[in-house]
Amino acid sequence: MKEIQKITQRKDVKDAFAVIENLEPITQKEHILLTEIPAPPFKEAARAVKFKQMLEEAGADKVWIDSLGNVLALRKGKKPTKTVALDAHLDTVFPEGTDVKVKMKGDTLYAPGVGDDTRGLVAILTVLKAMEKANVETNEDVLFIGSLGEEGLGDLRGVKYIFQKNNPKIDSWISVDGDAIAEITNGALGSIRYKVTIKGPGGHSWSAFGLGNPHHALGKAIDSFTQQATAFTSSPGGKTSFNVGRIGGGTSINAIPFESWMEVDMRSESADRLKEIDAIFNTSINKAIADYNVTIKKGEALTVNIERIGFRPSGATDASSPLIQRTMASAKYFGAAPSLIIVSTNSNIPISKGIPAVTIGPGGRSSNAHALNEWYLNEKGAEGIKYTLLVLLSEAGVAK
């Protein structure tokens, strides 16, 4: 807390806070501009190009788009020994063709993606501008990031690529994604997703009776997994969940299907327990299909394909770590009563690699994320951007 007080009492930081206040109309204008550039999963390129241009105009030392499509902007530190990343994600959950025109009702902005995470993008842009205009210099290098694929089937592909490429090497990670300053994500809710497909020859329900039926085998697989997973998730340890979300297959009531499939989602607060339920899943599905195949009267054995379609590692940045302590002190500085929460965000990836990471809210109020009636209200919005700057400066160090 003393560290935070000291930073906020500096003239250059006070100037930067004033810049953030003065930029409010511009911040709102750019928030609307970015919101109205569609960024569906796997189609973030148009928004990336614009965001790159905005970061260049704001004055970063070097701005580029990596070969996957992430936008990165480096602002050099004075005595760099490490790199601190400040990230928001480019993509929204909304498919191509969604109307993303912003509608104002009173002071509230309505548009798909206006909160999640376009508010995060514009917050880090204004942070960069404020640092430039007020000449706030950090000791460490700061890397501003507009990342790809945070939502759904994007499966954190942007942040995964950044840590795979490791250039520059990142030592500390701050994602801006959410809204309230009080909610600080230090825990990474991990998840694993599968599509299971069981196949057989198929045939007429009467004349080919006795052939393996993929739906019958799927029933055994689901029931076997459910029983074991229920016992496991009821045992003590970090909260762990499992879910068969969708099932399908079959052409007609009187045809033995040639295919049966299901989509399964498993989550855990604990990296170990996520591994354990993953093992239970794979073992129980394979055993169920093998057991079913023994009962087939004629024809070939059914085959099963277990395809992993998503993986987000679990973990946490320790509450006692400097990054989390600094983030909590910054939140308190703005009068918030912070609580630590566990969510699935871009921070899952650095956390899984043992790199300190936190996900913070950029302030203002928003709701209905992932719904067409998503909204954002700029209530104490400037405070959220100052908070973001303060967290960054506490981690990157302000140069004397």
Add this chain to the structure above:
Amino acid sequence: MKEIQKITQRKDVKDAFAVIENLEPITQKEHILLTEIPAPPFKEAARAVKFKQMLEEAGADKVWIDSLGNVLALRKGKKPTKTVALDAHLDTVFPEGTDVKVKMKGDTLYAPGVGDDTRGLVAILTVLKAMEKANVETNEDVLFIGSLGEEGLGDLRGVKYIFQKNNPKIDSWISVDGDAIAEITNGALGSIRYKVTIKGPGGHSWSAFGLGNPHHALGKAIDSFTQQATAFTSSPGGKTSFNVGRIGGGTSINAIPFESWMEVDMRSESADRLKEIDAIFNTSINKAIADYNVTIKKGEALTVNIERIGFRPSGATDASSPLIQRTMASAKYFGAAPSLIIVSTNSNIPISKGIPAVTIGPGGRSSNAHALNEWYLNEKGAEGIKYTLLVLLSEAGVAK
């Protein structure tokens, strides 16, 4: 066989056979005409109106369309003590919009429905014409029928309605549906079809974890039923089958579904065994859902709805019965080596009511029933119609 020889030696019957030969070009013309009037399931009205007009023109005593839409034509007998029905079905399996234009390749007619059962319709029409033109009189009343809903979800609704209405009361039933003279259907392959729907509150796979998941319950239901049904169908007795044909439900991989469903088909040669597997089905599904509900951690119990969407009773007309003996003798008269088979046809309904019934083939050659490339070749087609007349006359008696 002696009875059959006697009938075929009569002058009026010989005349009728000659008429059938002479009518061949007309029969083919009307076969094409009827094929090209679409008759999708539940939409047989246009073909029914035309078929009624054709029966009127052929000279039946009374022709009408009942309140369901079946076409009936009564030809009075000379000393009637009973009524013999001669039936073919109006409907095809093909949905609205299917191209039913007949294409000729050599002598072969290609069109959806050209065999099943438009050939049957035109065969009974020509039988009526031949009786009229050759002045063949029967002792018993003869009821010519173009019936609705034999295929798929039609679930034999036409013939079910006719026996429910019971006006006129039918004492003997001959369906014309198939092709080869040698194949005589005396056995009714019964079937029962269900749609099972399991419902629950639904919710997010993580935050609402612990709520009942309808897919998990469906898995238990399928596996429990499959295990018991496999044991049952492996035990001695008439062949019996079961099949989960289609499954579905769920909106997203990370949402607990609010609904899960399956479609199930069960068949048996034996009425008793069909009842037994039906009982196994209902008991095992209900018990599986109850067992699953006990494991739910929070929220309301799942509900299950077991909706019967099809029922075709099993049974057989005894091979030693006069109707089957006469049919076999008639087939032999035309040089066929008849075999008795078990199929699902309109005859299922009279058979289940203890009324003698048989399903015969109208001759010619056809294949690919229920497929878009269905075809009919009029090879010895006249013989099939003579055979149909002979079976009818043997059962209805030729008036002295």
